[in-house]
Amino acid sequence: MRVASDQSLLTRRRTVEASALVSRGLGWLSTVVYLVQLKAAGPVPAALERSLWAGIVAMAAANLLAFAGWRRPGSRWYSAQSAGQVALDSAVIAGLVAFSDGYTGQVTWPIMAVPVVVAAIRHRLGGALTVWAFTSIWFGLVVAISPGPAQPRDAVFSALINLLIALVTGTQATAFARQLATLQQVRSELQHQATHDPLTGLPNRARLAERAAACTGRLGVLLLDLNGFKQVNDTYGHASGDELLHQVALRLSAIIGSGDLVGRLGGDEFLVLLPDADPERAARVADRIREVIRRPIQIGDGREVTVGVSVGLAVRPADGTAALDTLTAEADAAMYREKHTRRAA
Incomplete structure (x- = not known):
């Protein structure tokens, strides 16, 4: 009975993992192509090459976790695998922001909202706020240390915008999770009523x-x-x-x-x-x-x-x-x- 009542949750998890596999796979492929083009154009700075390889490996590891979650969404390890993906994605985005600010001078801090939203989908408000805190502190350090174009006001603005995103997406995800849990409980109770005797509680x-x-x-x-x-x-x-x-x-x-x-x-x-x-x-x-x-x-x-x-x-x-x-x-x-x-x- 429990398997039937949890089917909607398992379907949602598979959808999330499939989306992660596709989107992260495109990011992985883009990074590989970018690295190949850089090597074809000439010598690549060692620090840049190491950063790109670190991102490639992290995204590949995250996709392995996503594939495991897609295959077995009901596994007891699912939450840990999901948290691992959020951590790896946050690290990759943080590295990309630092690289862009220090090496290319491009403003890329808005993409730090992506892991915040992903964390909200996967781990609700608590996950969103955790990733927001990490990315905000990281970008503050990047601004303080890097000679790039980002200014302290950018760090403050980024923190405020991403906090708003974390609160909105996190509360919505939490509300949806509660609604799903309520629906599962009601479905389980109806299933039990349909298959059990109300007087004795025995199977009917x-x-x-x-x-x-x-x-x-x-x-x-x-x-x-x-x-x-x-x-x-x-x-x-x-x-x-x-x-x-x-x-x-x-x-x-x-x-x-x-x-x-x-x-x-x-x-x-x-x-x-x-x-x-x-x-x-x-x-x-x-x-x-x-x-x-x-x-x-x-x-x-x-x-x-x-x-x-x-x-x-x-x-x-x-x-x-x-x-x-x-x-x-x-x-x-x-x-x-x-x-x-x-x-x-």
């Missing part, structure tokens, strides 16, 4: 059918019907009957194996799926259920009732193809045979 008929359809090979099916449930309802009222069903559901859930599934079909009927169970194991589980259910049950206000359970068993062999409906019908017939045998006794 639809969820049982879905799980059974996913099982291949051997499958054990136990159909349960409470003995004495109607008397409890008639004597103590429907609220007490509902409490009885709830307590029975808790007991069944406590004794069912981790790979098994118990659900409520309706009324006082329950169904247990035992994947890969042979007849002997299914019979042992049935006996355990009878033992647990016949113990006295508290139904509120100090009242204690005792009910029994009739269990019908059907097992599909390893090479069988019977569907859940067929197995349930077999278990239903076996359950009524047990119920009538008990009455006759």
